[in-house]
């Protein structure tokens with residue numbers, strides 16, 4: 214029996230990149246997975262592909278920056294699968310406007326999508342976990358929650374928020390058999406990274422960025438998904454409030 218067999222898992226942003234791979238790793242281990250995403254076409258297509266391969270997967274449209282969507286997401290998953298065991302708060306966006314030029318609405322959007330979403334999904338999941346007698350949360354943070362990455366101050370600030378929210382949830386709910394951890398990747402090869410670099414000289418720039426990691430390559434979605442599955446598993450039962458770097462040694466320097 215695999216570690217996650219029959220567990221009910223929500224992965225936000227499950228249609229692309231790290232979230233997409235996380236959904237895959239969970240279903241391979243026999244979990245029942247709800248993937249939530251703003252991208253309805255990609256999410257539905259991926260859920261259908263996984264169902265056709267025999268996995269128990271549900272796609273749910275959600276804009277996780279909106280409370281009604283988060284509440285509906287958690288409620289629908291519990292109605293459909295009967296419980297909730299793991300919440301992976303993975304959604305994140307990056308807007309790299311310099312601070313002195315950043316309009317307030319861009320700052321607010323970053324906060325809403327990257328931090329408020331973690332608060333909202335967690336708030337509604339905790340109510341289920343408290344009733345059930347336990348559960349676990351893994352947040353996808355970033356090395357930029359630990360050390361500042363140049364030219365993305367607003368993003369760094371959101372990831373700092375995710376880190377502190379992770380630790381706070383961990384200590385406040387530990388007595389209720391609820392764990393909360395986060396993973397902190399350095400650059401991972403995903404559509405997010407491609408969009409942030411831009412099309413010109415993409416591969417050459419990625420090669421340069423890979424050199425920032427002592428291991429000498431970019432992270433893969435698998436690297437991060439494996440860490441998420443470990444933190445969500447019973448093998449991590451004494452781990453809560455931790456920020457696991459998945460960064461090829463980037464923050465060890």
Ligand SMILES: NC(=O)c1ccc[n+]([C@@H]2O[C@H](COP(=O)([O-])OP(=O)(O)OC[C@H]3O[C@@H](n4cnc5c(N)ncnc54)[C@H](O)[C@@H]3O)[C@@H](O)[C@H]2O)c1
Pocket residue numbers: 225226227228229230231232249250251252275276277278303304305306326353354355356397398399400401402403404405406
């Ligand atoms: N890629 C990297 O280099 C890297 C490094 C460190 C941390 N991270 C973090 O990892 C997480 C995933 O990043 P990724 O690279 O896989 O990104 P990605 O852009 O490939 O995937 C993100 C997914 O989230 C969805 N999404 C965006 N806004 C949403 C919203 N409001 N509601 C619901 N879904 C929404 C998108 O449609 C997309 O499917 C993010 O939190 C990001 O900050 C990424």
